[in-house]
Amino acid sequence: MRFACIVNELRHFVGRCGLGAVMGSKNLKAVAVRGTGKVGVADPEGLKGLNRWFMDSYRENPDVSGLSRYGTAQYINSQNETCQLPTRNFTTGFFEGAGRLSAEAIKEEVFAYDYGCYVCPVKCKKAVKGGDLDPDYGGPEYEGLGALGSLCGVSDLKAVAKANEICNSAGMDVISAGVTVAFAMECFEKGLLGREDTGGLDLRFGNGEALVKALEMTADAEGVGRLLSQGVARAAEEIGGRAKELAMHVKGLETPLHDPRRKGSLALAYSLSPTGADHLQGEHDHPFSKKGLYLERLAPLGINKPLVPESLDQEKVRFFVLTQRWNSAGNCIGICNFARGPIRVLDLDKVAGYLKAVTGWDTSLEDLLTVGERAITMARLFNIREGFTASDDTLPERFFHHYEACGRVYGGVNREAFADALKRYYRLMGWDEEGVPEKKRLHELGIDEMATGECTSA
Ligand code: SF4
DSSP states (O other), rough: SSBBBBEEETEEEEOOHHHHHHHHHHTTTOOOOOSSSOOOOHHHHHHHHHHHHHHGGGSSHHHHHHHHHHGGHHHHHHHHHTOOOOOOOTTBBBBTGGGSSSSHHHHHHHHEEEOOTTTOOOOOEEEEEEBBBBBGGGOOOOHHHHHTTTGOOOOOOOHHHHHHHHHHHTTOOOOHHHHHHHHHHHHTTTTSSSHHHHOOOOOOOTTTTHHHHHHHHHHHOHHHHHHHTTTHHHHHHHHHHTHHHHHEEEEEEEOOSTTTTTTHHHHHHHHHHHSSSSSSSSSSGGSSSSSSSSHHTTTTOOOOOOOOOOOHHHHHHHHHHHHHHHHHHHHTTOTTTTTTTSSSSBBBHHHHHHHHHHOOOOOOHHHHHHHHHHHHHHHHHHHTTTTOOOOGOOOGGGGGSSSSEEEEEEEEOOOHHHHHHHHHHHHHHTTTTOOOOOHHHHHHTGGGGOOGGOBBBO
């Protein structure tokens, strides 16, 4: 199993990239921690004040109040209504059965209770029940509903919830699992896999029973499940022929449920993320396509003009560079994406305020952006050492082609604009034309000691 997660309390996951598989490969089964003392903070009163502010404010943020009420499932309908809900292995952006997977359908049919991470008041997660569903394993969120639902063409909510539960109980990443099954379904429909390969399973788009069975087999690496447990890149290699064209991944990581043909920033995020296709690498484009609250909250980064979602122009590259650094800093601090700006409740300056209250450090926004950039650059150096090159900064071929949805045609990512955007990104990051960080930038970032061998450009 290549996409095993690290799991705690049965339903909280360190997903993506198979970190659980890394633990398994080192014979590390679990890490148990027990504490007895208190964790000290630099300014307890300041922290209490910020927490009071958070409790008073989070419901006023339109996105966060929706997360509290519906969880990330709230995005299924909005993605579908704008014809960009990845469907049937990214062949279209509209799923006729999306309503059956919506947040409202979950509330009506299978909702058990709200839950969340330790002491978080937002409680954006929704456990599900009904039939043989076990709420102890939580419930499907947007990515799971998309990957196991629309991407596989399955609108049977109970089957999708069961598929999600199988992933959670086996510790499988739902995005990678769903994208891999959707890939296998397209291979089956195109004759690249037959019943002799699937053990008689009718692995067609829309077959919820086959989805559930395929995931059970994947968890046990049994029959066709052995192939699927390798993820799309390796499975496509093994199947051969045209299968590679249907494998949706970047650097071996299966693509999340957002279409870069509609979001230029996502085209950069997927291709440039050091960990492969990652939808949380930078901010998504649409909220910043018009004047209003979200754009105003980007002002501290010097971004004031509305963006064209599909564009890969100079402004978009700058937007991606800055929001990637900001998100990277958030990852270094360990702050939830659903809590911080520019979309969510914590403004950019509030994050620095929290950091100061906890650590006592006086950290400016500029300092945080440097921390973020340093982490991105170090990951780049790691990848170069492991053999990745600029040729890996790309997208699955399908994204360079148009798709049809809602009675119209949506263009593919423009290859020329994409290539120019990558070059511009390298320059802004202080990397050479081959995407190799230059010594001068490493010095500016305070990591001269990493300037070694083939990983660094003079
Ligand atoms: S910490 Fe984030 S993911 Fe966890 S419940 Fe709160 S908002 Fe949701």
